[in-house]
Amino acid sequence: EKMASKVSVVLRPVKSIMVRFCPFEPNVESTRKFLQCIYHKKIQATNTNCEVTTDVRHDGSEPVVDVMFADGDRLIMKGAHLTTGEMLTALASRCNAKDLKEEQKNKKKNP
């Protein structure tokens, strides 16, 4: 919760987030925390069109976070050996970069 408020993620350029994990495995804690942070009100408030789907399996597969951006890019994070903070900062940095790009594009269109 604190992490979610410290790392402000702007989800505007994100189309959908898919989180897949296997809860009986021991390496899913960071992915589950990431999922919890994503559902924080501040982050959800930045983009209500973003669909967050959770896929709970039981096949011993690794936890994966699959982010689809509005411009077609895809970010796949394998959370087995990542911490929540790392995943959040990675997502935040990419979102901010895309946001800046869009703002520049809009500025060029409407000077």
Place this chain on the structure above:
Amino acid sequence: VPVPVLVLSAAPAAWLPALQLLRRGSKAVTRHWKAMHFQRQKLLALTEYVRPRPAVPPRCLPRRAPEGQQEDGYARVLRRQVEQTLRGSRMVAVCQYNSLPEEDVATLRHFLRRHNIHVHFVFNEVVRPVLAQSKYRNLLPLFVCRNILLVSPQAPAREMLRVLKGVPQVNLLGACIDDTILSRQGVENFARLPSLEASQGQTVAALSLLSSQTSSLLQRGPAHLTALLDQHIRRLRDTGAATEPPLGQSTGDH
């Protein structure tokens, strides 16, 4: 600060007090902050309390083994509550709880209560020792991050799945239904099973299938014979409608 001043005067008849308190600036007790006189400051600094130090500093002495943490009464109460809920329930489902606005929590509780499912918010530190000693040992790895328990004395898996499908923030991780630990797919398969009466009927039908087959086999011969005789009678009747008595009598003899 009133300063005592010695005053010597020329007039011998009257005498002036030996000391005359002079008013210099403000009084001793003021409403604003007043700086301490320098002499007073020095005196207080000199006479500050110095703690007596032990001869051997305590970090050089052998350390005692850390005592077990004090058992919190509140934790004990919560643990007892969880034990009671687990004992009296046939179905225990563990879900991950991502934050929901309060009205949504109340609505979810209402819809689940309709199917006699109780929502129980749990702390991991409280629940882990309870689970480790009970039969739900294998559900231990699920208790990371915020979780809720859905407990019920019956096992309404279908209704629970339907309600949870409408709430994306609560993810079903696993369940223990009738002493069987199930994953999410297991719960979905369990929900797809027919009801107890229907499955009992199916079992009875499957068991009696062989005997019914045998009986139908045994009856095949006589049934065939009966059908043939019926057909024969019908044909005779049709032809006997033209030539009645003698054929009717001959069939009567048989």
